[in-house]
Amino acid sequence: MRTFLSNMSILHRFLLLFVLFVVIPVIFLYLYITYNVSTITEKQVGKALLELVKTNHVTLDRSMAHVEDSMNKMMLSTEIQAIVNGPSGSLYERVRHYAELDKMLALTNQSATSIFYSLILEDNNRQFSFIPGTEIQARGVFFSTDISSQSWYRSAYNAKGKGVLSLISSLGQTEGQVQSLAMVKQMNSIWNGNTPTPGYLIVSGMENLLKKDMAPVNISKEGQLLLLNADNQVVSLSDRFPLGASFILPLNVSSASEGVFQVKDEDKNWLYAVHRSPDSGTTLLYRTPLTAIIGEHVAVNRFVSVSMLFYFLMLIIVNISFIRSLIRPISRLARLSNSYEPGKPLTLARESNKSRDEIAILNNRFMDMMHRLNQTIHDKYTLEIKQREAELAILHSQINPHLLYNTLESIYWRMIVDGNTENAEMVMDLSLVMRIGLSRGKELITIGEELQHAEAYVRLQLKRHEYAFGVLWEVAESAKDLLIPKVVLQPLIENAIVHGIRRMQEDGQLSISIKRVEDELYVTVEDNGFKTIAAETIRDIVDGRKTDVGYGIRNVHKRIQLHFGENYGLSYEDREGGGIRAIIHLPAVLPTANGNRRDNDA
Structure with a gap:
């Protein structure tokens, strides 16, 4: 045997061993299983059905016994x-x-x-x-x-x-x-x-x-679960048999106390699972066409038979033609695929570009694809950084007010000279608002600077429109040196005035609260306005689900998240007693000596 194999080529030896140890055993097992699987399936399904029928019957007997016990107690x-x-x-x-x-x-x-x-x-x-x-x-x-x-x-x-x-x-x-x-x-x-x-x-x-105690048996659409009395009358509710209908049992079924039977009736082969109860004198049976159990198996079996024959023929042909030319290159390509991590340099060399072997070409193209993927990842990372910088620049960009600011300064001093003190103070507040908006190009300013901007804006509104509402400032001293994106209080105060307390005169109350809780900073702007604005509606505006209104508060929310992450931002809630409460959630961040921020862990 060894001499016989040694005189054959490797390909022929592979083919012979493949037929002896793969094709023939698989075909033999397939034929054996195909021959016995129908009988095995019928027996297994029959046993399962019988156990289900017996369990159902015990449950039914228990229910009837319970009813009889209730009748005894009543008697x-x-x-x-x-x-x-x-x-x-x-x-x-x-x-x-x-x-x-x-x-x-x-x-x-x-x-x-x-x-x-x-x-x-x-x-x-x-x-x-x-x-x-x-x-x-x-x-x-x-x-x-x-x-x-x-x-x-x-x-x-x-x-x-x-x-x-x-x-x-x-x-x-x-x-x-x-x-x-x-x-x-x-x-x-x-x-x-x-x-x-x-x-x-x-x-x-x-x-x-x-009916409540008869568990459904979903074997087939034509299956029937019936409860019969001693006269073989149907005493259970059924879609196919009315209550009291006579049901003719086959001879071999009617004489048995329980079991699984195959019966040919109405040009169909039926599978019966029957159990009789001596306690209640009833018979519970389930019957289903045999084709419902093994019909699909027969069709699948035929399809698998043809498919396996075709498969083995093709497999032998393919193995003869490609076994040598595919195994090595594919293994090398598989190792390359397993070792590749997106974004990291490739460790394997390319095949020669002069090679006409398809696997070598595929290997080179795969490496080219990985190079392009690495470049795409790098470009995407760079693009995301630039995009974030651009978004910050767009959100922070405002009209350069240098000329207007200098003009306001001149007007202020002219009014002081002319004795128009009240209007001069309004001009100074407006100048302060403009100067805080510039902030020497800084994107983050201290709470103290932001408060100057907010207080100046409130004074302008009170003098400009002759409002009479009250303003309450509650600012923790420990929070004044912390950083906050510039011009975030003004839009919230403006909304509270315009949509809340503008027409309430001295009954209106605007409250601004700033407090620090460990490493978190909470800025609250609330009003007692009588307008009923649902906080859920405002949250939809802040989260961008409604884009046609609310640009100011959405701008504030997005700027906070761009600076500090998605765990922070602006939220709204209804205020007890009426009005709306806006809450800004920030991390407690202190400025460094060079003006940058640093997280405060103290």
Whole structure:
């Protein structure tokens, strides 16, 4: 064998070993699995269905036993036993016993879910002829002169006190009414152990209770889960079979207590999972077409068979043609791919550009792509820096007011000379506003400088429009040396005046508060304005969801975030007692000797 292999080329040896240890074993396993998988699938699904049916049946029996226990407890009640053991001769006493019993049943029906309790008693002497019959009310306490005529009487009587399931239309057997599944139980006297006055307790609507306990089986759309009584009548709610319909079981199914069966019926192969309960005398079955279980498998199996045959043929051809020419270059390319990290220099050399090998060309093109990706990452990083600088420059750019500032200075001194002090002060405040706006080109100024700007603006507004509102300044001394973007208070104060307290005169109140909390700085501007502006609407403006209004406050928010990050900025909230509160959240930053900022960790 070794000599035989040594006389073959490497390619032929590879082909032979591939066929012996790959193709033939896979084909053998595939044929074996294909032959047995249908049977295995049927058995596994059948077992699973049977376990599900048995579990469902146990649950149904438990529910029916619970209902019977409730009936037993009800039968022991004083109200029922007083009726069962015979009414007194007084009409008043009979009416009283009936009213108490009817009230108890009404309360029980109110607390029950989907089931209803009724009581029917024999009244041969017509002592309760004044009680409404079944033609007037659907449930409650009834008296009959001929109970034995009821369809359920014989089975309940023979059960001798055990609850039995029975299909009823109504207590009066009115024709044309929809049937209902009921549990009927004969009542005995707890005093003497017999039934001097026969009575029967009936719980109707059992099909609704059982439906809740029947877990759905989503195997196929044609699958059917049915509960049958001893006469093979359907006693569960079903889309395909009405309540009370007769269901013909196949011979091999009808004689078994439980199991999984395959039955051919109606030109279809059906899978049955059946379980019978000796406690309730019912049969729970699930049936589904066999094609619903293995139909897709058969189709897939055929497709896989053809695909595998074609695949192996192509695989052999491809291996013969390309095994030598692909493995090495692809391995080298894979190592290159695994070692590459975006943004870092490449460690592997390029192949010769003269090579006509496609893998070598692919290798070179891949390296070119990585070079371009590195360059793109570098360019993007540079572009983001420039973009941020440009955004800061755009947000901070204002009209150069040097000429206007110098002119205001001249006007101020001229007014002082002329004795017009009040107007001169307004000109000086305006000049101060202009000078703070320039800030010698600085983007960040101290809180103290920003306060000078804000105070000058407020004085201008008070004198210009003759406002009478009050202004409250609460500034912590420890915060005055901290840095803040210039001209952020003025837009907030302007909004508070224009949209809040402009027309309130002396009732208006403008409050500016600046405080430091550890390494955080909080600047609050609030008013008690009577206008109802939702804080949520203002937050939409600040966050940029509404771009047609609010440029000033959005400008403030964006500048703060560009300087200090997205964890800081401007927010709004409703103020107790009316008005709006604007809050600027900044880090506590002190200026350095060269004018730059430095974070204060103290």
